[in-house]
Amino acid sequence: xxxxxxxxxxxxxxxxxxxxxxxxxxxxxxxxxxxxxxxxxxxxxxxxxxxxxxxxxxxxxxxxxxxxxxxxxxxxxxxxxxxxxxxxxxxx
Numbered sequence: 045x046x047x048x049x050x051x052x053x054x055x056x057x058x059x060x061x062x063x064x065x066x067x068x069x070x071x072x073x074x075x076x077x078x079x080x081x082x083x084x085x086x087x088x089x090x091x092x093x094x095x096x097x098x099x100x101x102x103x104x105x106x107x108x109x110x111x112x113x114x115x116x117x118x119x120x121x122x123x124x125x126x127x128x129x130x131x132x133x134x135x136x
Contacts, residue, residue, distance in 0.1 A: 054127060059104055059120040061095040067125035068092050074122045082123070085113045092128050 061067050069091045072079055082088070086108050096112060097105040104120040106113050115123070 055124050056126075057121050058093075058095075058106075058115065058123040058125050059098055059100070059117055061098050061104075061125065063095055063097055065095045065098075066092060066128040067095065068128045069123060070126055071124045072122055073124060074119070078119060078122065082115075082119070085115075086111075087113065087115070087123065093125070 055070055058067065058069075069087060069089050071089055072082065087093070087106075091108060093106040093108050095104065095106055097103075098120070102117055104115045104117065106115065
């Protein structure tokens with residue numbers, strides 16, 4: 045997958061976020077199994093995540109609703125997010 049296919053305007057794959065960023069989940073590029081697994085973790089379209097750790101390799105760690113969730117790199121490549129404004133991020 046090229047960088048161009050992972051970035052669409054303000055949308056990008058979760059793994060491309062930086063620690064400290066707040067992002068809103070827009071959609072998934074995965075099947076029903078992946079969607080169900082993410083839903084069990086509270087990661088749904090519209091959810092706001094605060095990125096704790098994101099590297100070019102390894103898992104992505106995010107904070108959602110006061111808890112931390114670890115998402116494998118392969119799955120993080122298929123979670124499409126957008127930046128979430130600083131003024132709004134205080135509501136996370």
